[in-house]
Amino acid sequence: MQFTDEMIRYIDESQLELKQLIRDLCRIPTPSGFERNRAEYCKCWLENNGCKGVYIDEVHNVICPYNVSEDNELVVFMAHTDTVFPDTEPMPFMETSDRFYAPGVCDDTANLAVMLICIRYFIQRGMQSRYGLIFAANSGEEGLGNLKGCRAIVERYGKRMRELITFDGVKLNAIVSRAVGSHRYRVTVRTEGGHSFSNFGNRNAIHVLASMIEMLYDVKVPRVGNSQTTYNVGKISGGTSVNTIAQEAQMLYEYRSDNNCCLETMQRMFESIVSAYRATGVEIEVEKIGDRPCAAGVDQERQQALLDNAAECVRDALSIEPSIHSGSTDCNIPLANGIPAICMSACQGSGCHTREEELELSSLPLGCSITMRFIAKYFV
Ligand SMILES: [Zn+2]
Structure with missing residues (x-):
């Protein structure tokens, strides 16, 4: 009509x-x-x-x-x-x-x-x-x-x-x-934490998370043809008080691409970074909160x-x-x-x-x- x-x-x-x-x-x-x-x-x-x-x-x-x-x-x-x-x-x-x-x-x-x-x-x-x-x-x-x-x-x-x-x-x-497909995660880091003075030297979940974010931002995004791939840490939270070595810290992280191969490459990079940190003995919980194909x-x-x-x-x-x-x-x-x-x-x-x-x-x-x-x- x-x-x-x-x-x-x-x-x-x-x-x-x-x-x-x-x-x-x-x-x-x-x-x-x-x-x-x-x-x-x-x-x-x-x-x-x-x-x-x-x-x-x-x-x-x-x-x-x-x-x-x-x-x-x-x-x-x-x-x-x-x-x-x-x-x-x-x-x-x-x-x-x-x-x-x-x-x-x-x-x-x-x-x-x-x-x-x-x-x-x-x-x-x-x-x-x-x-x-x-x-x-x-x-x-x-x-x-x-x-x-x-x-x-x-x-x-x-x-x-x-x-x-x-x-x-x-x-x-x-x-x-x-x-544009995307994977989204909630990542929680847990460490022993402790008192900021008497337990100084214990691992701090905020420090671990921050260093992990640094590493995620060192990733060079893959490219196939004129594809576009991006990533983002959109939210962080955690810790207890100024004089506590944080036991827990959390971030929301996503990556996106209009190309399936690039999406898979990003997934492999993310997983390898997570396992590298797990290998140091910190507890890292990864929860997938979004999956857009x-x-x-x-x-x-x-x-x-x-x-x-x-x-x-x-x-x-x-x-x-x-x-x-x-x-x-x-x-x-x-x-x-x-x-x-x-x-x-x-x-x-x-x-x-x-x-x-x-x-x-x-x-x-x-x-x-x-x-x-x-x-x-x-x-x-
Ligand atoms: Zn809308």
């Missing part, structure tokens, strides 16, 4: 409602693992807007099936409900004439709201889709959510899944079409066709060229399972993952235009 004048009018008429939907969603704090309230809100919204068969699954994904029969091919559209902020009380929301300010306002609240408004157009008119469609407000995209919502959806529908599109990100012309076995022609479709919508809506990226998104899961997937943005803003996050309101009609154009392609 083509993008029509009626759709342009619909986008225009929906803007006030869209902004209110973003305000309402922002008021529901949604750390990864606590998606229930926002999920309930989305389910009600979908039902009040005429969607049938909406349900919340065991990991708090909201699933809205459309034209799904026993065995038709499925296309999944999704935007995530969780945010990186641990707050369980409503977070501050501020607005000016051209911006909304709130943690999570773009990532992924505005993307989710735009998707909801856009799918309503097709659902309320009972339009005929080419495939079975699954619209999902999914859980667990951020950090420690470890993509659990998307994993559950791919597990349930993967065999019938033709492709998956997720709306995420804060740059309207950005499209993610390559998966790279792509594997995706049909390149179909992936390219999906990307071309998205790129065309960006061009038509914005009159600028799309910029194609690698990224760590919900797409990692379908891509690792051989299912074509891309991530598009339905809004523009800045300060993602900080409390200064802001949404440019002027981007909303444009985001709607990209999204409507794209979804329309799946209707007859």
Whole structure:
């Protein structure tokens, strides 16, 4: 189906409602693992807007099936409900004439709201889709959510899944079409510790951890072709008091790559550093807290066709060229399972993952235009 004048009018008429939907969603704090309230809100919204068969699954994904029969091919559209902020009380929301300010306002609240408004157009008119469609407000995209919502959806529908599109990100012309895989760890160092004066000379867990971090930062990242590989120690903690030789210290460490071989090389380097320290007799506990796979076995022609479709919508809506990226998104899961997937943005803003996050309101009609154009392609 083509993008029509009626759709342009619909986008225009929906803007006030869209902004209110973003305000309402922002008021529901949604750390990864606590998606229930926002999920309930989305389910009600979908039902009040005429969607049938909406349900919340065991990991708090909201699933809205459309034209799904026993065995038709499925296309999944999704935007995530969780945010990186641990707050369980409503977070501050501020607005000016051209911006909304709130943690999570773009990532992924505005993307989710735009998707909801856009799918309503097709659902309320009972339009005929080419495939079975699954619209999902999914859980667990951020950090420690470890993509659990998307994993559950791919597990349930993967065999019938033709492709998956997720709306995420804060740059309207950005499209993610390559998966950055990552491994994330909590590493705990334990030593005998002791009194800082009377036991001076005993091993200090903080000192051991610091030296280990030093070694991790001496690693030269592997490179295959134009691959990109990075690492980061994002958090440290430990110790007891100023006059105690620390018995325990902990860090969160991750490495990422868009190339599977590089990811494996990084894993070997990490493991060899850990065993080198274990060999000195300190106790080191390694807990894997995240595992995002790279792509594997995706049909390149179909992936390219999906990307071309998205790129065309960006061009038509914005009159600028799309910029194609690698990224760590919900797409990692379908891509690792051989299912074509891309991530598009339905809004523009800045300060993602900080409390200064802001949404440019002027981007909303444009985001709607990209999204409507794209979804329309799946209707007859
Ligand atoms: Zn996100």
